[in-house]
Amino acid sequence: MAKHHVATTINGDPVEYLCDTEQTLLDVLRDNLQLTGSKEGCASGDCGACSVTIDGRLVCACLVLGVEADGCEVGTIEGIAEGDSLHPLQQHFLQDAALQCGICTPGFIVAAKSLLERNPNPTETEMRYWLAGNLCRCTGYDKIITAVTNAASELRGE
Amino acid sequence: MGKEEQFDTATQSVEASGYKVVGTRPIRPDGIEKVTGRANFGADCNLPGMLVGRIIRSPHAHARIVSINTDKALALAGVKAVVTSADFPEIGPKARGAGEAPVSFRDMSRNIMARDKALYDGHAVAAVAATTAAIADQAAALIEVEYEVLPHVLDAREAMKPDAPLLHDDLFTKGLDPKPETPSNVSQRFEFGIGDTAAGFAAADVIVEHDFTTQCVHQGYIETHACVANTTEDGMSTVWASSQGQFMVRNYSATVCGMDITKVRVMPAEIGGGFGGKTTVYLEPVAIMLSKKAGKPVKIVMNREDVFRATGPTSGGHAHAKIGAKKDGTITAGELTMEYEAGAFPGSPVQFGCMTGYAPYDIENVKAVGFDVVVNRPKVAAYRAPGAPVAAFAVESALDELAKKLGMDPIALREKNAATEGTQAAYGPKFQRIGYLETLQAAKNHPHYSAPLGPNQGRGVASGFWFNIGGESSAAMHVNEDGTVEVVTANPDIGGSRASMGIMAAEVLGIDVSQVKPLIADTASSAYSMLTGGSRVTFAVGKAVCEAADDVVVQLRERAAKVWDVDIEAVEWKDGAAINTKSDSGESLSLKAIANTAGKTGGPISGKANINATGAGPGFGTHICDIEVDPETGRSSVVRYTAIQDVGTAIHPSYVEGQLQGGAVQGIGWALNEEYIYDDKGCLQNGGFLDYRVPVASDLPMIDTVLVEVPNPGHRFGVRGVGEVPIIPPLAAVANAVAAAADVRMTDLPISPPKLLAAIDGAK
């Protein structure tokens, strides 16, 4: 079966790729485009390690087909830092030791950024429910919540 | 939530310690790579011309493999290789591992690729490599395996019955007298103890006795197993793999493949969680063999369902605890009988359960008996403090009941019986300096323990013990021309160990931690080091790093002595510089200055240390848990949690706290949610994160920590291993809190809402 031609924008840059019908966006990002920052933890939308945005909406890349990204703006972990300066979320994940092994970290940062764009001043409960789709097995979430709280505060200019 | 009241004993003691770097919280050296998505984990490695490997697995819990026909798969265009057990050497029962914990390579080989029989749902029976994932999937479906399905058994006590289906007809129970003449599913009976429990119980005023059941649970690391193997025509195989030890992967893979270990070079990828589950191999030998046959690199990435079906859960099983005490709370005897499910091959951690259950207590009469039982489940792998959580669940739950019967505060009961320096541990030897009592005192004095509770809320307390280990460790240290220092170790960084290696090196060298660059070497670039596990890296590899730094300091003093033309004894090392004690002006040379001119004084400077680290200090923890029970649904929610532990000295307190928090939450999941669920055919029904529910952010409060620091005399900075202990207390801490909240003693984990609701309704 012939491959599909997809024209999309990834982290602000125009990108074209060919993909099979059954390839997920996660497969395309990782295998076709070597954007391996998005991780596969489950391939069923349960762990959030592949969190990306499509036209500003937070999704699991493993639940989206590569062809569905045609004409869309895709945002991945590779596009979070600007040039050589880290996003405040990235900075606070480091300062607050919000990662141990680091496999879930890209997904958490993409998901948390999406939260703070909608709600710049979330309560702890709001953070915990928004991030409930991102699994972390190392930290018990405590330091992740701290990092997101501190990043939100910095982004609000406090 | 509770943060305002948090104790920060770590910071207090560091100020008093006089250390400059130890106890501070610098940003981890590998941090930027991990927050930007650049870090390369197991599945992120790609090589040109790489093939995709897929494993074909048994759909039956127990079946004889009658035949495997690979013709159709091999005929498919794009398929480059197929392997079955016939491609691996038959390994005899005597083959044992070198360097690592005792393993049977015969069993390991048969677990990696089933021979004769498939022993659990998901047991690998064949593998294929093809040019694309789609073709590999197609080929996997074309491999025809004929099975003769056999009766199966999943539960330890069922498997011990004389008429139970037999997994191995050559397995005879060890540790029985007389030696059995018929095979069974019990691989071994263990017994540990001191004193005479019958006399102890006779002297008791009060006796409590309960039977406990726990289910098989998985480590649940978010990164699935993954590797790439490239076997070339010269018989060399390079393997990129995510694991808890590159030397472990080399040794195990080479042995299973019948290769000399020097023919395998293992490049350590970043590891996305392990918790003990990545202390063995599943994919690497298969990838090596597929690559050998295909003549191309082969990548295998396990999917999540197969991780659940076929990789290291830890044992479920049964435990029976009986404790006797005097009216004043003095415990006179403790017994523990446990049956652990080992999975398809012998080797559950039941003996460590026997050794640890009563270890926190000074009891004259203890008897612990354990049975290692094979069942048609995946072979268990290590999981944080292997064997200890289930034993502690039984003992610490029974202690809670004992406290209730005696009308004593549960911490006071534990304090009265706490093991201290000189106490004979239940497994035999006497403890050296330990900090268990200090964790109890910190718990009692913590504001959490006296905070008021809301309606339907209850508070539970429980403790835990783990040995901690040292072991073979290596470190090398290279001084760069600009005065920066590379710290080379060979242990995967699973939770911030690069940071702690850097801190210890900087402390000994007396330089800023930013000048130290920790890195992790492959098997061809470093001396051997035992795997990352058993809470040993910061302790044991840290010792090697300190000694390598000592080696560097001696050389730096020698170089300075040459520059000043004095004897080395006249040169002191202080704050990162050599001081000439013979000079009146206090002449000094910084590390940087010495490095700049190393060529003039004898060439490059590097140090090393290769040790078998001894002096590991045992760890103890005490947790306080508040649970709110919804009487309508039976749902238990953790509303407040405090984890207190003697950590020796916290090198990087944030990552030590992180160990306590993460371990506690894994224990909470074990207590409340997690379990393997099988259907009546013995097939796993919940092999995914939707149905095997690990705790998510919205399930939890903040996890407060108290780092009690009773320095370990066996380490120059006082380090004790910290990673194992925190998973031990939560099972009982949660159950004890549920008992206090709902007035029902839950002895069967997980405490799921339907189970608790039935218990509450039954008690009415």
Next chain:
Amino acid sequence: MAKVVLQREVARDFANGEAELEILADDVRQLINKLDLKFPGIGERLRDRTAVAIDGEIFQDPLLQPIHENSEVYFLPMIEGG
């Protein structure tokens, strides 16, 4: 004489159930050699991946660790970890 305690399974298999012994030895190697003379075959078992606690400190897979005259020596399974 050091007090030497064997694992019960080992004692049952090799030492007629005699788990506690008094033996004079300078180090672990000498101790195991002496035990093997007394109970042939036990040496191989004790050299194969055991841990030894000497006066409370656990040594994994030791050989040359010194034993003192009044030491308490416990043979234990090699400790693993997660």
